[in-house]
Amino acid sequence: MLLIGLYALVAGGVVGLAGAGMLRLLRGRSILVHVLVLLTVTVLAVVVGVATVARAMFLSPHDLWVVLVTVSASAVISLAVGAVFGSRLAASAVWAQAARDRERRLEAGRRELVAWVSHDLRTPLAGLRAMAEALEDRIIDDPATVAEYHRRIRVESDRMAQLVDDLFELSRIHAGALRLVPTTVPLRDIVSDAIAAVAPLAAGRRIRLVAADSGWPSVRAGERELARVVSNLLVNSVRYTPEDGTVHIAAGHERDSVWLAVSDTCGGIPEQDLERVFDVAFRGERARTPGAAGSGGGGGLGLAIVRGLVEAHGGRVDVRNTVRGCQFEVRLPVPTGRS
Template sequence: MKDMLLIGLYALVSGAVIATGGAIALRLLRGRSILVHIGVLLAATVIAVVSGVVTVAQAMFLSAHDLQVVLITVAASAVVSLAVGLVFGRRLATSAVWAAQAEAQERKAEAGRRELVAWVSHDLRTPLAGLRAMAEALEDGVVHDRESVAEYHRRIRVETDRMTRLVDDLFELSRINAGALRLVPTMVPLADLVSDALTTVAPLAASRRIRLVAAGTGWPVVTASEPELARAVTNLLVNSVRYTPPDGTVHVAAGHDHQDVWLSVSDTCGGIPEADLPRLFDVAFRGERARTPAHGTDLSSAAGGGLGLAIVRGLVEAHGGRVEAHNIDRGCRFIMRIPAVTA
């Protein structure tokens, strides 16, 4: 019994020494990654066990052969334990990183939703106040002449169309975020699709004296869902027209690039600050302080609420593609890329 107590004391002391060293190492490495901490913890545990076994084996006065067998067995077990522990530790560290990234993305998404609600509230509250004032003026007979009444009616229609477009954008964005888009891929000639989009945007461009130019040749055919792709192209055109100064130019082109079909919309907006480029396609992001389109813009034709480019990104990514923006001479260029064949 006395020998057993002595052997236990040897094992306890050796294990305590190694455990203390491991604790000190963990404290010194507290700023490192979780994988480093797991490695140190595993190493301290395995070394503590090995040292305890070796100490006990020596205290038992084993023969040289038996001691060698014990050491080889313990060493092999230690290597296997460390290897298995590091594999699972790496997986645990990866899972922790993913969890942290997911949490960060969720916080960013929540902040984006709060910002979106604030901006949309502004974009709805302002025209609603104007509509109410104009409706009360008409109801109370404040305006009498036919020209003023007609102007009030026109402004009410414009503001109503603007709010309708904003609600449509919110609904489309909610479908994208919820994964509820139901794409029906067909063979879509980009020449016809762009022609229809230019026709839609032409009144807005004319009101701002902006020239719309389309490349003459090289229009490919892409496999995509036509309504969603048409909306993405129209939103890009509207965005370029809205931010291009009067007498500017918006140019549209398309072609093949490796395995992708690309479509570009270039304008003469004067360029985008480099700090704004990474956020252009974020929900409710606008690069200017004003939250309303420029004076003279047909509000019903513009994508309100800062949602137009966010919808473009969502629709393009739903097709397995991507959209990007670059500064060019005197303006910027938006490029949509969609795989030549999409599911």
């Protein structure tokens, strides 16, 4: 028995050392490759050990063949089961890595968001405090200047209120607390209301808002959320379109989706920024920087909110450059059974 154990140990040890060397050479490969190599080495060590011991026991050729066939069949089954397990383990590892990468991106986005919001709040708060102190100390008493200070205080207060509202909406989306109440919503009515709300901003910059005359379908969506999507897209285009430019809104219906497109004459977005315009707090380069557009800007949250609300409806939003600017397109699915 001692000699048989020694034979089995030596045979298995040789295979094990060879497998260890193989694993070292393949250390940069996927986890599935490592699992398969490990299983192969284990099964092969058993087969070699059994074969060596069988020969040492001077079994008859028939008995030796039976042993080898039995062990080989077991090895094949073990390898097959191990391959299935290894593929699932590899898929789980890929999913876990993707989840970790997504968490890192979200964390980086949160840090960037905090930095942007801190900047966007610090500047107007400093101005508000300075104007309030000037009014309180009666440093200024000219009625026109006092009225201008009051106007600027109101404007900055509205801007900060909008920023806080954007943050609240974004937190609801990311926390999964958004609860949609889908109804049949006519897109023409939503767009008309959004255009009326954005008209003063557009008029101040001599930007024409043009809506298509026809092709306006209805869509099954949350009315408040869809109105927020359209409003954010229009405000974004108006803010970053140069004076005397044009913002065009159109919509249509296809077999399985309803689409809404907002096109502007902003001059386009750099190609390297197209995939990032919907990121939280992303503002891009000159063409879409608030200071360049003279808009006063926001927190860089508008398009991120658009993407979150559209995805909550099961749709998608994309952006592409056109000849004179860019086009944002929202696509929402049509429920099964509806035309």
